[in-house]
Amino acid sequence: MNDILITYHNRLNEQKKLFLNKLTQLLNEQGFNIITSSSLNDSISTLKHNARIVSYIVDWESNNLSELEELAEINPDLPIFLINTNHNELDLELSNFKLNLDFLQYDQHLISEDTKRIASAITSYLNVITPPFTKELMRYVNSNKYTFCTPGHMGGTAFTRSPVGAYFHDFFGANTFKADISISVPELGSLLDHTGLHKEAEEFIAETFNSDHSYIVTNGTSTANKMVGLYSAGEGDTILVDRNCHKSICHFMMMTDVVPIYLRPTRNAYGILGGIPQSEFTSASIQAKIDASSIYAEWPSYAVITNSTYDGLLYNTEYIKRTLKVNKLHFDSAWVPYTNFHPIYKGKYGMCNSALGEQIIFETHSTHKLLAAFSQASMIHIKGKIDKDVMDECYMMHTSTSPLYQITASCEIAAAMMRGERGYHLINRAVKRGTNFRKEIKKLRETAHDWYFDVWQPDEIHEAECWELKPNDNWHGFKNQDANHIYLDPMKVTLLTPGIENNQLVEFGIPAEIVSMFLDLHGVIVEKTGPYSLLFLFSIGISRPKSMKLLTILNDFKAAFDANLSVREMLPNLYQEYPQFYRKMRIQELASRIHNLMKEYDLPTMMYHAFDCLPEISMTPHQAFQKLIKGKAKFIKLSELEGHTSAVMVLPYPPGVPLIMPGERITSSSRKVLDYLIMLEKIGREVPGFETDIHGVETDEDGDLSIKVLD
DSSP, rough: OOEEEEOTTOOOOHHHHHHHHHHHHHHTTHHHHHHHHSSSSHHHHHHHOOTTTTEEEEEGSSSOOGGGGGHHHOOTEEEEEEEOOOOOOOOHHHHHHHGGEEESSOOOHHHHHHHHHHHHHHHHHHHHHHHHOOOOOOHHHHHHHOOOOOSTTTTTTTTTSSSSHHHHHHOHHHHHTOOOOOOOGGGGGGGTBBHHHHHHHHHHHHHHTTEEEEEEEEEEHHHHHHHHHHOOTTTTTTEEEEOOOOOHHHHHHHOOOOEEEEEEBBBOTTBOOOOOGGGGHHHHHHHHHHOOSSSOOOSSSSSEESSTTTTTTEEOHHHHHHOOSEEEEEOOOOOOOTGGSSSTTTTTTTTSSOTTTTTHHHHHEOHHHSSSSSSSOOOEEESSSOOHHHHHHHHHHHHHHSSSSHHHHHHHHHHHHHHHHHHHHHHHHHHHHHHHHHHHHHHHHHSSSOOOOOOOOOOOOSSSEEEEEOOOOSTTTOOOOOTSSSEEEETTEEEOOOOEETTTSSSSSOOOOHHHHHHHHHTOOEEEEEESSEEOOOOOOOOHHHHHHHHHHHHHHHHHHTTTOBHHHHHHHHHHHHHTTTOOOOOHHEEEEEEEEHHHHHHHHHHHOOOOOOOOSSHHHHHHHHHHHTOOOOEEEEEGGGOOBBSSSBBBTTTTOSOTTTTOOOOGGGGGHHHHHHHHHHHHSSSOOOEEEEEEEEOOOOEEEEOOOOO
């Protein structure tokens, strides 16, 4: 953070040139890097995109102050210095004072003092934009105190005592280790007790994210979800659970003996997770589920809903708040920590508006996923009145007594980045990049003579909008879709490969896993790969060059596929792992072989039925887990699972949601669940390298998939 931008025209007189040359020299001596520009428009563009600029100096006699007004929305704190001659007057308007303005004169006698004023303004600027905890952490690092406490690397010095340690230290940089400090440092307060600067950081975050209370969680949203669950439901309580929930919610149910009642979402032929229909939230529907439960259940006190889904579907959360009669409502919003900062998400996230009556609204965010924070950085946001002592205890039970303070600071910085108009502009740029990429794909598809990738979205899209999944639209592929209920986030881009039309498999297809392998080989990592879909996240860190590179590699794939290159040429890593199988195979034969298997097994229908029917609940997940850890489980082959109760959670990836929960029994009515898993096993055997990762099953000595059961 040491760039200073100076704008002046090349036609300056000799006196002004001498002044600016001397000013540049003095600022360079103080460690600042000077960037020059002769155009105000170019400078404004630079100021928008170079976040390391700490001050802007402009020759005002040649420029119009009103053109700078848009900077007041993007960065009102940036110190701007206007240089004028001492005999000219400035024509200032009231709107100009939204900027952080100061004034210099072209006077060699004042230049030394001017340099000090600029440096002082920059120090004040950095002080203003840096939130409290991070500011003190930086100050502590710079104080270079001698420590005789944990961690043992002592600010990194221990690493430098060994060659490999020194190599490790130098790779990550000294401040990384100096900022890794003991929880016993009093200046920073306590993350465990939520006191001091940690408390200030959480209050800063709560204000930013429009919550009544916020908690910084340093070991991920998986832990945040368990904290919320532990506070919200106790032993014997009935809870409502989105069947497409994250596995951390399932782990909470294995830890606490609650009775789950599942809300069943929809799914389309691509395997894309849909939303829970509106009817599932009604009291009549919930009561019917309670009455049908094989385990004693009462009216639920806690409900957890995934919003958004992995694929970017957001609910009308106000409908859920009004309709769902539970005291504690938890939105697992791991994938959308940015919804508070752009108007297109209004009414589509947990912290918008207020909690109703005595209801408590929780929202958990994976800050690291789509904002700027370290991995494991997460937050809990709360609206409504909570018992803070109990919530703090639930927090303490699941967090570490040795948190990494860089994660804490990154949560606070993520909030600071989103405050005010800055957050809107960051998210708006990401929305535009995602929308523009969608349009590029559509344009190329229209000009393609045979096949090209498609985008999962409405036929007509407009910028700065979440697109409603309307009941009569065909593009989304969900049956009996409710109006004004589900919306597609423009930042989550799902590309479709050929193979499915109108929810049916067609003659020609290119399974998406082949494309994903090709992209990975060329340095592009896909977030999620379905049978015929690829999910890309257009977060605030995605630039236009990155999106254009993705487009280029997709075009390269099409060219290579159309040329029918060998698997050895196109997917060398796959060939090297299975050289005998792929020795003479070409890419179109590989695509055809997998696609024909999908048709043979009727993948869309099998997948739909597998996730639509639920196995029979024999016992709660907690009871099943207790039997497992007490050694009361045995292995059987997966193909023999019918009639048995699973001891484990079975979770195929993709899509990464539970198909079978611990304590659930496969019966004849839920046989389709087992048939789907057997189909995945067969496809993996017939085409090496394309096995589905199924959590909860193991390969036995015969090479068959096996699973632990309780009877």
